[in-house]
Every structure is written in structure tokens, then in C-alpha cells.
């Protein structure tokens with residue numbers, strides 16, 4: 518459904534006389550199959566939105582090729598646009614009409630009749646828990662309702678592929694959870710392929726069949742969340758001992774279960790280390806500790822998170838990466854997008 522090879526986007530910014538080049542996307546290859554929900558994860562400034570804007574034809578790639586829904590994003594941009602729904606990070610700019618009229622007008626831009634738009638729109642309002650809000654002005658809706666209205670606008674022409682750029686940013690936890698359900702429904706009820714960007718790890722984990730991780734403009738991982746976690750990070754085992762004098766021995770025993778990837782940390786009565794498939798080895802560890810007279814106050818086993826995955830791949834946690842990305846360079850971009858944001862909404 519989406520195939521990209523060597524996608525590059527370079528921006529030139531000016532600060533006074535000095536020109537700086539930002540390689541926002543630096544040779545991205547990606548493949549998304551029909552019916553998949555793919556989470557595109559990365560720290561702030563990693564290149565998620567820029568990649569999405571190239572795939573949705575809002576920005577012409579500096580280099581590389583991409584086909585979306587079977588059409589080339591440069592040569593067949595009109596066909597691409599007709600085949601996709603795009604919900605931008607900023608959300609839609611509503612014209613000041615009532616919500617239902619906005620949706621009908623938007624659908625008519627795709628050549629649909631008023632009756633069809635109204636019937637589909639009302640059905641989508643129901644599916645998105647917006648019943649009763651057809652005549653409400655968008656400005657009088659809550660953040661979560663507006664976000665769901667954005668999604669209705671993105672779906673009115675029944676696209677096979679939906680791009681969602683950070684769909685839950687700014688929503689409270691309940692509205693997020695509610696939107697997650699709706700995103701899951703896009704595939705299960707409508708059979709849509711969904712490509713969503715996020716920097717929320719839990720969101721990527723909860724929603725995606727497959728995860729692509731981008732860092733500094735390059736894809737650093739592409740797999741299911743489970744595979745990524747299994748490949749790059751073991752389970753975290755945390756032992757709390759009764760007697761601090763025994764930590765060194767407990768640390769040795771824990772280290773003997775691991776491979777050379779993780780180090781065992783010791784802190785007071787605490788011992789922490791990564792162990793591949795701890796579910797299988799932790800019982801043996803407990804027996805061993807018991808035999809050696811090492812008593813525990815507690816033991817915790819945590820499955821790795823996507824942040825652990827990111828850390829193993831890049832040496833930084835996602836949070837650190839957000840603060841160290843070099844270029845949120847001030848200055849004027851000299852390569853503005855060729856189509857205004859929201860044109861596809």
C-alpha cells in the first residue's frame with residue numbers, strides 16, 4: 518500500500534546571512550501492506566511529519582521515490598490524494614460552518630453528491646461518538662470531539678488508506694483511550710490501512726501491528742513491537758534483597774542468566790539486570806538464591822518497553838533524543854511546502 522525507497526527531504530534555513538541545510542529525512546525505505554496499522558515512532562524532530570507530508574504529496578521529495586495506494590507521489594499526486602485520508606497534526610481549519618455542513622462540503626470536494634455525503638457523514642458521526650453534534654459549531658466542541666471530527670473529514674470519501682499525524686496529542690487520557698478505540702475500528706470495521714505517527718510509546722504499542730522507528734531522518738527499526746523487544750532488549754529483573762551484604766553474589770547469579778548485552782546494576786539492597794526471556798529462567802534463579810541462603814524482599818520482572826528498544830538501537834532514550842535533536846533551527850525555511858497544510862484534510 519505504501520512503498521518508499523531512498524526518500525530524502527532537505528530544508529534550507531537562513532539565519533541572517535548564514536544558510537543551514539537540514540536533512541530532515543535522510544534516505545527512508547519503508548513498506549506498508551494493505552490492512553496493516555503501522556505506527557511511525559520517533560522523538561521530536563526525527564522526521565515523522567516530513568516523511569508523512571511527502572507520502573501525502575504535500576511536499577515533493579528532494580530525492581527518492583514513493584508509491585502510495587499504487588500511485589507515484591510525484592507523477593500521480595492527484596490519484597494519491599483521491600485514495601487517501603489525511604488527518605494533520607494541526608487538525609482541520611474549519612470554515613465556521615456547523616460540523617455536519619463542514620463534513621458534507623468536504624466530501625463534495627471529492628466529487629460525492631450531497632446525499633451521499635450526508636448519509637456517510639451521519640453514519641461516521643455515530644461511529645465516532647459524535648451523535649447529536651451534527652449542528653454544533655466545531656469551535657464549541659471539546660478537543661477530543663474536534664479530533665474525531667478531523668477523522669470524520671479524513672474518512673468521508675472512504676479512503677483505503679488513512680494517515681494520522683499524532684492523532685492524540687493534546688488530548689486527556691480518557692479522550693486518548695476513546696480515540697484509540699476508534700482507530701482500531703478503522704481497520705476492523707472499514708478494512709482501512711492506517712499509518713500513524715506518534716511519539717507516545719504506549720500508543721504505538723497499543724495500536725500498531727508493526728512499528729517503524731525513525732531517528733535523525735533514518736529508519737532504525739521496522740518490526741512488530743514484540744519482535745523488536747525480544748531482539749534488542751531482555752526483560753528487566755529487579756531483585757530487592759533482605760541483606761545488602763549479599764548483593765554481589767546475587768548480581769553474579771543474575772548476570773549468569775543474561776547474555777553480554779546488559780550490565781547488572783547494584784544499588785544498596787537492589788540488583789537490576791536484563792535477562793532474555795526471564796519468564797523461563799527466573800524460577801531457576803529463585804531456587805539458586807534460596808539454596809545460597811539469599812533472602813529476597815521482592816522480585817519484579819518487567820517486559821522491555823519500546824523506549825528500551827530505542828535505547829538499544831541509538832544509545833539514547835526517546836526522551837533524551839527529544840532534547841538533543843540538533844536542528845529545530847530558528848530561521849526562515851527557504852523550501853516551504855508546495856501545498857498548504859490541511860489541503861487534503
Ligand SMILES: Nc1ncnc2c1ncn2[C@@H]1O[C@H](COP(=O)(O)OP(=O)(O)OP(=O)(O)O)[C@@H](O)[C@H]1O
Pocket residue numbers: 528529530539540541559560561562563564565566567568716843844845846849850851852853854
Ligand atoms: N519547513 C521546514 N524548514 C526547515 N526545517 C524544517 C522544516 N520542517 C521541518 N524541519 C526540520 O526537519 C526536522 C524534522 O522535522 P519533522 O517535523 O519531520 O519531525 P517530527 O518527527 O515530525 O517531529 P515532531 O514529533 O516534533 O512533530 C526537524 O529538525 C525540523 O526542525
